[in-house]
Amino acid sequence: MSVIDIDHASRWFGNVVAVNDVSMRIGPGVTGLLGPNGAGKSTLINMMGGFLAPSTGAVSLDGQQIWRRESVYREIGIVPEREAMYDFLTGREFVVANAELHGLGKREAQKALATVEMEYAQDRKIATYSKGMRQRVKMASALVHEPSVLLLDEPFNGMDPRQRMQLMDLLRRMGAEGRTVLFSSHILEEVEQLASHIEVIVAGRHAASGDFRRIRRLMTDRPHRYLVRSSDDRALAAALISDPSTAGIEVDMAEGALRIQAVDFLRFTELLPRVAREHSIRLLTVSPSDESLESVFSYLVAA
Amino acid sequence: MYNPTVARLTYRAVLGRRRAAILFVLPALLLAIAVAVRTFNGVDDQVAADVLGGFALAVMVPLIGVIAGTGAIGPEIDDGSIVYLLAKPVKRPTIIVTKLTVAIAVTMVFSAVPTLIAGFILNGNGQQVAMAYTVAALVASIAYSALFLLLGTVSRHAVVIGLVYALVWETLFGSLVSGARTLSVQQWALSLAERIAGEGLIGSDVGLPTAVALLVGVTAAATWYAGQKLRVLKLAGEE
Incomplete structure (x- = not known):
């Protein structure tokens, strides 16, 4: 030993x-x-x-x-x-x-x-x-x-x-x-x-x-950031922000997209398509914006 | 202080690389010169001494010393494979002494032996010229090996520095500045050769006691220091 x-x-x-x-x-x-x-x-x-x-x-x-x-x-x-x-x-x-x-x-x-x-x-x-x-x-x-x-x-x-x-x-x-x-x-x-x-x-x-x-x-519990484009960004933002799995949503005018910060990863990944379907909003882009290993690790350092 | 496994790996590393071709080319060149001089010039003791002094001892021995001395350790440190020697319960000075032994043996075989043969071709060892230069080559082999092994341990540019020392310092600078000759392995070896050969054929700028002291001192100090450097060697390629 x-x-x-x-x-x-x-x-x-x-x-x-x-x-x-x-x-x-x-x-x-x-x-x-x-x-x-x-x-x-x-x-x-x-x-x-x-x-x-x-x-x-x-x-x-x-x-x-x-x-x-x-x-x-x-x-x-x-x-x-x-x-x-x-x-x-x-x-x-x-x-x-x-x-x-x-x-x-x-x-x-x-x-x-x-x-x-x-x-x-x-x-x-x-x-x-x-x-x-x-x-x-x-x-x-x-x-x-x-x-x-x-x-x-x-x-x-x-x-x-x-x-x-x-x-x-x-x-x-x-x-x-x-x-x-x-x-x-x-x-x-x-x-x-x-x-x-x-x-x-x-x-x-x-x-x-x-x-x-x-x-x-x-x-997985760290805040995840997503870039989302849809057929109606503002309606989607309004519907998402009421759920506790999101902590913040920014309407990025220049990009024509939403920047969403999710605090509950699993819940959010389930929420987003459901909300879109319920409001008849088409999702055009959903991409994680900070999935690099470095950002995952730097979150750990802060934790 | 000698590890046969380290020795075996070192022999294969020194003789197995492309650079090792120089180990064969230089002695072949010396023998060719000897044959040519003997054929066209006949037997002449002074010419024999000049050829052996001017090419064998001044050029061939240090160059072979560079190849064998740096080649015994430099490439392993450069590519990091020395880690397989260092990660073993083997004393670091043992690794250095073993590698030095191999470098000396290689340098002696490829420089002193051809020097002896060339000497016999040139004048049949008349006035002990062949013997004198062979002894000088043997002695110089030891000192060069130790110096260039140290160089291979401390610098990644060991071959270049070794060549500059061997060719510029020993040959060129040494012939222009008399002080430089005191610090020249070649001169130390010549002072031994001077005693063996017939009167006036070989000259050295360094007295025999000084030469012997410097030869022993430099060899011992270089070997000791290389052992110390190896103990604290930082492996290249770290983050």
């Missing part, structure tokens, strides 16, 4: 603050580190993996500092985001080399290759691998010493749906075995499918933490 503790850790590069006073505790099971691109997920993972020192604060594994301690790698396995590997090696040679660096041998390497189902291509050069195959060989190299902590930076990037399912199964299994598995992703659905526990990072700050259902609710 291994626990990673991040205690008021910040990391800046020159004037840029990548991680800002983050505290979290990652324990056994699968944890998803969710956040938009550039939020500081990789920086955080690099600090947990011992590749970066926190500028302030501390990052430790079972009470021991991670930075500058090579011995932590007996406990930690890392799957980096970057593609670069030793492309001139075959998959098998690569995993064997990784095993040897842990003081292990061919047997362990073969087991890891079997775990990620890469035996069929193990004697091909890595240079010839697809992205998903690379990802799996990287995974094998991280698993070869059966670490109690597994850190994966955007592991599902570039994987096809079948490979994604396979990797998810594998990570679930590892979590169930009591290993501490942390993976980062900028895709909510990915995290939702796999992790029971989620940590959300936005703009370097720790925005939310906990059960994915709670975070999902936070995300």
Whole structure:
């Protein structure tokens, strides 16, 4: 049972603050580190993996500092985001080399290759691998010493749906075995499918933490903005504003449209077509105007 | 302080890249020159010393040192694949010493061996000229490897800086400014060669004790510092 503790850790590069006073505790099971691109997920993972020192604060594994301690790698396995590997090696040679660096041998390497189902291509050069195959060989190299902590930076990037399912199964299994598995992703659905526990990072700050259902609710309960065009904008506005699911409606003369702020997402999505039908108003455009991941996340930060 | 797995990966990385072609081209060129000089000029100790000093030690050894020294670590740091070495319970100085060993071995094989052969072709090792330059090449291989390995650890432009040092500083600047010669691996190696070869054939601007002290000091300091840099290496490509 291994626990990673991040205690008021910040990391800046020159004037840029990548991680800002983050505290979290990652324990056994699968944890998803969710956040938009550039939020500081990789920086955080690099600090947990011992590749970066926190500028302030501390990052430790079972009470021991991670930075500058090579011995932590007996406990930690890392799957980096970057593609670069030793492309001139075959998959098998690569995993064997990784095993040897842990003081292990061919047997362990073969087991890891079997775990990620890469035996069929193990004697091909890595240079010839697809992205998903690379990802799996990287995974094998991280698993070869059966670490109690597994850190994966955007592991599902570039994987096809079948490979994604396979990797998810594998990570679930590892979590169930009591290993501490942390993976980062900028895709909510990915995290939702796999992790029971989620940590959300936005703009370097720790925005939310906990059960994915709670975070999902936070995300769907936020005010949604819609741009709506109809055959009679003013009549529609009048009919909608009386319902508590809307918080504000603006008639945008220039656009010839309504800007609607909905506070109860589910109720509003049911209300709008019903009201239109009852008043014989034709809906011409209904488009969410702030569905970008960034706006979803920034709402979380404010929450 | 030596890890055979790191060594194996490093050998394959250094010899497997396209740049490695230079490792074969330069020695071939030296041997071709030696054969040509011997054929058209006959045996001449001074000419032999000039060819080995002017091309083998002044140009070939540092260039091969650049390729082997920076190639032993630079590309791995550039593309980030060094993470697979660093994420292991292997001491960082062990990684550096192993890579240095490989760089030295490659530089020696591709520079000292052809120097010896070229020397025998030129004048059959008369007045110990071939032996003197071979020893110089061996010694220079160590210092260049350590310097360029450090360069590969600290800079993404290691090859360019290495080439500028090898060609501009050692060759051009060194011949114009006498002070620059004191800080020249080539001169340190020459001061050893001077002792081995016959009188007056080889000259160095640096005394032997100074040269040996500088060779040992620079090699040790560069290796130590590279180990330190690797311990705090920030992997490229972060957010």
